[in-house]
Amino acid sequence: MGACHADGMSELTTALRGQLPDDAVLTDPDILGTYAHDMASFCPAGTPAAVVLPRTVEEVQHTLRTADELRVPVVPQGARTGLSGAANATDGCVLLSLVRMNRILEINPVDRIAVVEPGVVNATLSRAVNEHGLFYPPDPSSWEECTIGGNIGTASGGLCCVKYGVTAEYVLGLDVVLADGRLLSTGRRTAKGVAGYDLTRLIVGSEGSLGVVVRATLALKAEPPRQLALAAEFPSADAACDAVCRIMAAGHTPSLLELMDSTTLRAVNEMTRMGLPETTEALLLAAFDTPDPAPRLRAVGELCEAAGASAVVPAEDFAESELLLQARRAALTALDRVKGASMIDDVCVPRSRLADMLDGVARIAAEHSLTIGVCVHAGDGNTHPTVCFDAADEEEAHRARVSFDEIMALGLSLGGTITGEHGVGVLKRRRLAEELGPVGLELQRGIKSVFDPHGILNPGKVL
Amino acid sequence: MGACHADGMSELTTALRGQLPDDAVLTDPDILGTYAHDMASFCPAGTPAAVVLPRTVEEVQHTLRTADELRVPVVPQGARTGLSGAANATDGCVLLSLVRMNRILEINPVDRIAVVEPGVVNATLSRAVNEHGLFYPPDPSSWEECTIGGNIGTASGGLCCVKYGVTAEYVLGLDVVLADGRLLSTGRRTAKGVAGYDLTRLIVGSEGSLGVVVRATLALKAEPPRQLALAAEFPSADAACDAVCRIMAAGHTPSLLELMDSTTLRAVNEMTRMGLPETTEALLLAAFDTPDPAPRLRAVGELCEAAGASAVVPAEDFAESELLLQARRAALTALDRVKGASMIDDVCVPRSRLADMLDGVARIAAEHSLTIGVCVHAGDGNTHPTVCFDAADEEEAHRARVSFDEIMALGLSLGGTITGEHGVGVLKRRRLAEELGPVGLELQRGIKSVFDPHGILNPGKVL
Missing domain, CATH: 3.40.462.10 (FAD-linked oxidases, C-terminal domain)
Known part of the structure; x- marks a missing residue:
């Protein structure tokens, strides 16, 4: 699946452009190069076939449907501040950058939730909810740049975690475009809920390998006093x-x-x-x-x-x-x-x-x-x-x-884990097998196959 | 798979007794009847073939291996205080009661964790950790009787949730016996961790349909002042x-x-x-x-x-x-x-x-x-x-x-969920499909197949 021939590339970009605005599909090699990797060291990046910058859920669906049909890998990206190479290009892939889907759709102080698109910058959301007396705790070091979609993909943490926990604990529900372009809604808007297996939590930290998050319902806390x-x-x-x-x-x-x-x-x-x-x-x-x-x-x-x-x-x-x-x-x-x-x-x-x-x-x-x-x-x-x-x-x-x-x-x-908050990406894949053990790894691969039977979503990452 | 013939039953109990102590396998119909259902109304219970009361992980593994080979359904049970019929017998099943695996294996005030077997009663654990100045928040109404394994199976809540959240938020890692008897270890002992897909959270609330929890590492909080x-x-x-x-x-x-x-x-x-x-x-x-x-x-x-x-x-x-x-x-x-x-x-x-x-x-x-x-x-x-x-x-x-x-x-x-903390069981199965939608349901079924290809684990519950 990795490589992609010249013909395939043009077939791909033609198909993508069929239902995407001109400015949403970039193919200039110089520009593609600037999107090819995140901030991790020692993680090789391939040469992407295109960068797609969707503005709507439908545009994400079209991109994935197209890639799935043509068996082209798709690498979802936020602000590329990640530290494990999870957002790095693979050869011939579509880099699907969610940064233009950056609207805060709702902030509700009674329900203490926010509904956002994945490209919203962490600091933008934090400041917006502060104005309502609310608090979105997760604060990775890159919070002025990184996106909520990226935070969800890597299940990122920050300085707040000792009291407030990690991103995963603030994700109540997700809209996710699957590998074949179908839209999945997981979770809820409510404070509690146990209806069926927890697919929301499965998506959080999956580094774009199970689906592409296009909307998130986030739990908020009341704003605490200054520390x-x-x-x-x-x-x-x-x-x-x-x-x-x-x-x-x-x-x-x-x-x-x-x-x-x-x-x-x-x-x-x-x-x-x-x-x-x-x-x-x-x-x-x-x-x-x-x-x-x-x-x-x-x-x-x-x-x-x-x-x-x-x-x-x-x-x-x-x-x-x-x-x-x-x-x-x-x-x-x-x-x-x-x-x-x-x-x-x-x-x-x-x-x-x-x-x-x-x-x-x-x-x-x-x-x-x-x-x-x-x-x-x-x-x-x-x-x-x-x-x-x-x-x-x-x-x-x-x-x-x-x-x-x-x-x-x-x-x-020492009874620890290889990654507390940065994720596995390319950097830690080998050691992941050791941490999970053969049974865990087999189940994780099985889950990956259920979500992404053709293996187009961020191949070579996590597992 | 539901029904089980007289021959099958004796083959089953013979195989079970091969590696289980005599007192761990019950077949007296009168006794079986007392184990056949939880506290839900309107949930029919079938006639079990046997009740198994293991004391060790190996005994759970033997039970599941046997049941999987013979294609006999297994219904895991705690204290049967559940309110959705999730612990109800299906015809010819093995009722796998974890109440004898009730040891608290570790309480660690520095790491703020407890390691427990599934049969520990919620109140027993709560009081034990209080003695170390620690607090295990989940407090379902049945806390004096219900087991931690049951709480994990149903992702139960309680009065504390408005501030402290539900059981799911306190489960860091699990040892789980899979349908085929293999042992899976998920999660961690650490405060944070994002290594691979979150299988721990997938098991929590799965009502025994993905595996049987035999050990849990739980997060604790510092004991707050009295309310x-x-x-x-x-x-x-x-x-x-x-x-x-x-x-x-x-x-x-x-x-x-x-x-x-x-x-x-x-x-x-x-x-x-x-x-x-x-x-x-x-x-x-x-x-x-x-x-x-x-x-x-x-x-x-x-x-x-x-x-x-x-x-x-x-x-x-x-x-x-x-x-x-x-x-x-x-x-x-x-x-x-x-x-x-x-x-x-x-x-x-x-x-x-x-x-x-x-x-x-x-x-x-x-x-x-x-x-x-x-x-x-x-x-x-x-x-x-x-x-x-x-x-x-x-x-x-x-x-x-x-x-x-x-x-x-x-x-x-009203944008809500059919179950905040009691689970789906038999009682709410039909409405679950409505809440999840066809895409979600299909993925949940796919996950079930990965964990339990022969469908022996609590069939007819949840999905």
Whole structure:
């Protein structure tokens, strides 16, 4: 199915243009190239046959019907901020970009739902619901660019998850165009519902391999008070992980609980001149968005001190709180600059194993003589070891790739998962088989066949 | 597949006993009869060939392998407190009761998880985790009897859902014995994870039709403060529904928000002599489990008054709060006594349509000259219209059945679902097709075939 001949291509574009406006089908090779991949490193991208930019459900249906008939692969795309290559082109494919379907169709404060098209940018939705006193929690780092459709495809998370969970928990119902062009409606507008198997949740995180989401009904929360943060400095990553365990075991539910290791802190300092303490081996940020966060922050500060924190700095006000969080927000960009390129892993472990995970990553970094900075959504046990490397140095790039894989194996050995929130894409396919085991993999393949018998939807991704 | 000949039966029990202890296979017809059905009305139960009561995963595997080879249907059961007939016997089936697999294997306060066997009773788990300062929210009415396996099978809810969601949101990972006896492990022990399609969520709510859950990893929350309630009396159901909408639109997140109509109030009074106000047409109960609930209760009380409440009674202390909630807990038993039998529906609508739903149910009751009391998990829009009837009066029982069905149709017409938390079972199968539509139904059947190619698992349920 992968390759596509010149004739096939023209047959494809002719068929597509039959029911799509001229500006919805792009075939200029230079333009196609700019759509060919997402933000993942080490993920090869093929040469697409066309980019289709539909504005309506019917246009998506026509595109899929056409591709299915001609057995042409279709790769659905949002803003291509993904980190696993799930949106990368395969040779001869149609890149189906949903970015023009970007309307917010409804915001309902009584039912606490929003109905949106897939191309709505996360930040646009977040701000729109805020105006109604509502809150759409999922906040991936790329929230100013990434689309809700992309978030659903990868089941993405963010800083909020320790309290508010991931995208999956906010998707109530979906309209999905199937591989053969038929329209499937899943789920509901109601707060609860158990009618039949949960196809909604099956689609979430399926990276466009089961169908193309064209409309989503999302659950919203009431907008909480602004969060207030504290920072705690630790003489070792172990001590910081111990603090995380104490905080969670004591029954706290912070709105944010983030850990940065010394490599990350140095990189952030280098880039921002924030003057973070250079001798600190780990920094923990905790925040609460309750009406009266001060007593909770005090209690968390005391737990940090009990775990060996060398300093605890509670924010005096929201402005100071924001300043503390900026260090965390700058982390990935800063690590990217260390050696020019970086590769961000996404291994989630039970939070009781966080210290073992960080020890193991440090060992892997030393063994391969690599710089690996680790940011952690500590409340979730979701680590983002970020391997810094010089892309021009082939040998170093190879070591980076190997260490990336060893980090996944380490996570699995600690009872974790190879991906907490970034998805499988091309990058983690091999390790997925290991995590799922043969029985799970066989069932997943069976489900794929039910939804997409000709295998046209994002082939070579996930499974 | 349904029926089973005398020879088949003895071949079956011989094969079962080959690898099961004597006391794990029951065939005495009198005993089998006591296992034949759950608590749903109007759901026929067949005659089982055997009851199997395994104590280990291997015993479940042997049972399923045997049944699959002999093409004998298997009906998994928990405490049989279900309300949709999902646990009812089909002719010649093996009733696979998981009640003896009732160990709590792990409670981990740092990872906030519990690992349990399916036969653990909900209340047993709830109390066990409380001792660690933890909280397992799902609280179906039958929580003192129902099992976690049954809760997972039906994706059950409870009073807590307005704030804490349903069972599905607390299931992180499952061990599942497939129809052919193979063991599938799904999901994770971690707070997050997006590795492959979400098979965990697919199993939850599948009523034993995709596999038999033999172990579950459950997410826990930190134990919240005790909840404090208020009661508000309204001159009409409409006014009470208006209050619900005002409360939710104002951004409150109560830990409980329950509505009872006048029929229910009268029945509760009759049974308990609680002295609830007889002239009240609807009673709303709201509670908060935040550290300082008083200001929130005051605000909610004011919203109730603005919506026309004739009286607002905040509890002075926790004991008084419990007393208010007892009225709600007594509701279903009380309605059951009105005419000797009752049939509880479970239609969930967007909460903005609650008033229309209650109006419609009152109209249906009048049209059929029936008593229908309505309890509502109002924060979820999840109504439980309970049709009271005299089971000895065939004509009245028929009208009860018809009205039950009309209530589902009404819910669908209001953008709702036929089941918020009780499941489909046998009772709602016909209406399920309507809710899912032909495309959804076809995909659900396809998934069923992937998991259970010979169709031995709980045939005739759900789909």
